[in-house]
């Protein structure tokens with residue numbers, strides 16, 4: 001199977017509190033070096049609490065943020081220093097909040113036309129034909145084309161967001177919490193549509209979400225992010241039913257109540273460490289019931305075949 005997306009030691013550090021004179025106040029390692037391969041046609045779920053680096057990772061993948069280190073390859077071609085249009089044709093982003101991610105001053109037709117003109121140089125007749133084709137694929141009526149984003153329900157607006165991403169003809173979509181702003185009944189419709197499009201168009205998805213139940217249902221594999229690092233990766237059914245990393249177990253036990261604070265064993269921290277003052281060793285150790293001396297000294301790396309975890313005391 002060929003590899004759609006390959007990340008090699010991809011990382012992002014933000015410099016915060018820049019001063020005119022003197023050193024910056026600090027650095028936030030939002031994404032530690034991440035190495036991952038996503039085979040063509042796979043849905044890779046990415047889960048983790050707020051602040052663990054999901055959006056930073058996703059933004060680097062679509063060229064919205066410049067990586068500090070490492071590289072991104074799509075279908076074997078590096079994307080280093082690529083033009084935004086090159087990113088756009090290879091990988092597209094579907095945003096969490098569909099209505100506010102669409103330009104409120106443009107009609108849906110204008111929104112759809114932009115990528116067709118800019119990325120594919122299509123003339124008017126070609127654009128009209130392509131827009132009709134895409135609208136049929138996402139089950140939207142063409143009469144919607146002359147309306148503005150605020151005239152739509154959340155579910156319709158998310159279909160428009162998906163339609164816009166399809167217009168670029170990219171084979172990889174980053175779905176950033178694509179259904180979490182929608183009513184439960186509409187969530188299922190949008191997830192079914194995404195599944196159908198993936199089959200029909202041979203797409204590869206990165207599906208980012210807080211909602212483990214949704215991620216488990218839609219993903220082939222899952223990567224668990226903690227404090228900017230992938231701490232566990234494996235087949236979706238294995239990762240949640242048989243977690244190897246104590247953090248994944250904590251996440252799985254906290255599901256499916258979205259937004260509920262994670263619980264921790266008595267006497268243990270419940271919060272993420274301070275990103276400006278990261279701990280030495282394993283970033284999860286203050287919350288971990290199994291933490292020992294080695295965890296305070298060394299950063300565990302991903303180990304294992306297929307199902308991998310970055311832990312000195314993995315659960316079996």
Ligand SMILES: Nc1ncnc2c1ncn2[C@@H]1O[C@H](COP(=O)(O)OP(=O)(O)OP(=O)(O)O)[C@@H](O)[C@H]1O
Nearest residue numbers: 014016028030049050051052053054055056057275
């Ligand atoms: N522009 C920035 N400057 C400084 N720090 C940043 C910036 N963007 C993100 N961060 C920090 O990087 C870390 C990762 O943030 P990120 O938004 O990627 O997490 P997330 O998992 O997507 O969170 P959420 O689910 O809330 O969107 C956090 O500590 C955050 O405060």
